[in-house]
Amino acid sequence: MKILDKYLIKQFLQTIFFGVIAFSLLFVIIDVMENLDDFIDQSVPYHVVFHYYLVFLPDMIKLMTPVAVLFGALFTVGRASNLSELTAIKASGISMYRFMAPFFVTTLFISLFSIYFAGYIVPMANQTKINIERNYLNKGFSSGGTNLFFQDSKTRIVNISYFDESQEQANRVSVQNFDNNDITKMVSRIDAAKMVYDSTKDDWTAFNGTQRTFDSTGQKINYFNKKVISTLNFTPEELVKKQKKPEEMNLAELSDLIKTQKLAGNDPTSTLIEYYSRFSFPMASLIVVLFGLTISANKRRGTVAAQVGFNILATFIYLVFMKVSEAFGKNGALDPLLTAWFANLLFLTAALINLPRVRQ
Numbered sequence: 001m002k003i004l005d006k007y008l009i010k011q012f013l014q015t016i017f018f019g020v021i022a023f024s025l026l027f028v029i030i031d032v033m034e035n036l037d038d039f040i041d042q043s044v045p046y047h048v049v050f051h052y053y054l055v056f057l058p059d060m061i062k063l064m065t066p067v068a069v070l071f072g073a074l075f076t077v078g079r080a081s082n083l084s085e086l087t088a089i090k091a092s093g094i095s096m097y098r099f100m101a102p103f104f105v106t107t108l109f110i111s112l113f114s115i116y117f118a119g120y121i122v123p124m125a126n127q128t129k130i131n132i133e134r135n136y137l138n139k140g141f142s143s144g145g146t147n148l149f150f151q152d153s154k155t156r157i158v159n160i161s162y163f164d165e166s167q168e169q170a171n172r173v174s175v176q177n178f179d180n181n182d183i184t185k186m187v188s189r190i191d192a193a194k195m196v197y198d199s200t201k202d203d204w205t206a207f208n209g210t211q212r213t214f215d216s217t218g219q220k221i222n223y224f225n226k227k228v229i230s231t232l233n234f235t236p237e238e239l240v241k242k243q244k245k246p247e248e249m250n251l252a253e254l255s256d257l258i259k260t261q262k263l264a265g266n267d268p269t270s271t272l273i274e275y276y277s278r279f280s281f282p283m284a285s286l287i288v289v290l291f292g293l294t295i296s297a298n299k300r301r302g303t304v305a306a307q308v309g310f311n312i313l314a315t316f317i318y319l320v321f322m323k324v325s326e327a328f329g330k331n332g333a334l335d336p337l338l339t340a341w342f343a344n345l346l347f348l349t350a351a352l353i354n355l356p357r358v359r360q
Contacts, residue, residue: 004089008102011076016110019068024060028053035137044136052132058125062118062281067315069110069285070292073103074310077293100293107289114282119251127248134162148242152233155180160195163239170195170239173206175229188213190229203230246274254278269336273329276340287344288314291351318343 032053039049080086089099148160152175161172173195179185192209206229211222246254254275261268292314321343329339 004094005102008076008080008099009106011079012072012103012106015072015075016065016068019071020061020064023064023067024057027060027064028056031056038137042136042138048132048136052129055125055128055132058117058122059129062114062122065110065114066281066284066288066318069107070288070314073107073289074292076103103289103293104286107286111282111286114285115279118282119278123248123250123253127244130245130248131165135164148239150234150242155183156231158232158234160239163236163243165236165240165243168197168199168236170204173209175232186214190227192227195229197236201230203228204232205229246271251275251278269332270330272336273326273339276337280340280344284318284344284347287348287351288318290355291347294351294354294357318347321346 038044044052077086080089086099090096147162148158150158152158155178157176157178159174159176160170163170171194173190173192175190176186177188179187189212190206190209191212192206194208195204195206197204206227207225209224209227211224211227213220213222241253244253246257249257254271258268258271258275261271292310295310325334325339325342328334329336334342
């Protein structure tokens with residue numbers, strides 16, 4: 001590696017680091033201002049708020065990395081141009097393609113790491129973040145709604161508003177049993193305020209509820225404070241998996257969810273888009289750098305304000321195309337793979353068209 005390569009990579013990485021920290025903290029501050037009333041109203045402890053934004057950062061870092069990489073590339077090239085370093089580099093016989101090589105190689109490694117970061121580290125942080133929202137901000141479920149609705153057996157359907165993983169407790173539970181010979185006919189129903197799992201006996205215990213039994217004479221209602229239900233087939237581990245949102249799942253779990261949805265006959269389009277986006281969005285760093293450098297390399301000089309302005313404009317255009325393609329994809333107008341990669345392919349095409357025009 002030449003001294004010039006080391007110099008450019010150092011300047012590039014320093015600017016990326018500054019950009020990631022600055023952009024991420026900016027979004028954190030905006031989110032704090034937006035949610036401050038909720039934290040105060042719910043009397044959330046300060047250490048919980050700090051923990052919330054600590055696990056909020058990885059998602060922001062994931063989103064801001066392509067922006068920071070583009071900013072780092074443009075700022076480094078602009079600085080080299082303003083200090084006449086770019087002129088000296090060209091005068092020494094180094095082509096613009098060779099000059100841009102350290103940026104591409106460095107960004108390639110950043111993109112590969114970002115795939116792992118977005119695929120495993122961010123979902124892990126999102127789990128903690130969403131749990132805090134559920135437990136302290138009452139977000140993620142409503143008093144009249146249900147988070148989990150699934151078939152436990154051929155004749156049994158279970159509704160659970162929210163499952164607390166830490167206590168292995170299901171809240172606002174409904175267990176509906178149907179006739180073996182006529183699955184449209186309900187034979188009994190249990191509604192309980194909560195249901196707790198006993199790992200030693202491998203069964204569930206319902207608290208503060210009612211049991212309704214239906215037959216030809218009508219319905220019978222039995223109120224109970226505590227009732228053991230040993231016929232349920234699911235475990236807390238299965239409920240945790242069912243309750244997870246796609247943003248809480250890593251790549252392996254998303255792949256399993258897609259297979260499950262296909263086997264169940266459900267539409268996996270949204271999950272497929274999320275899965276492919278875990279690869280396409282990290283690779284956006286490489287593509288936007290190629291796009292940005294091919295444009296900035298044709299300019300003799302550029303102020304910092306101009307570089308920042310171009311960075312914001314390019315990011316805005318990228319996000320617009322990403323959101324538009326996502327809308328078409330979820331409506332079935334675009335293939336999920338094409339949906340995830342549409343914005344990248346568009347920017348890559350623009351970069352390849354402009355690449356031969358780069359002045360040597």
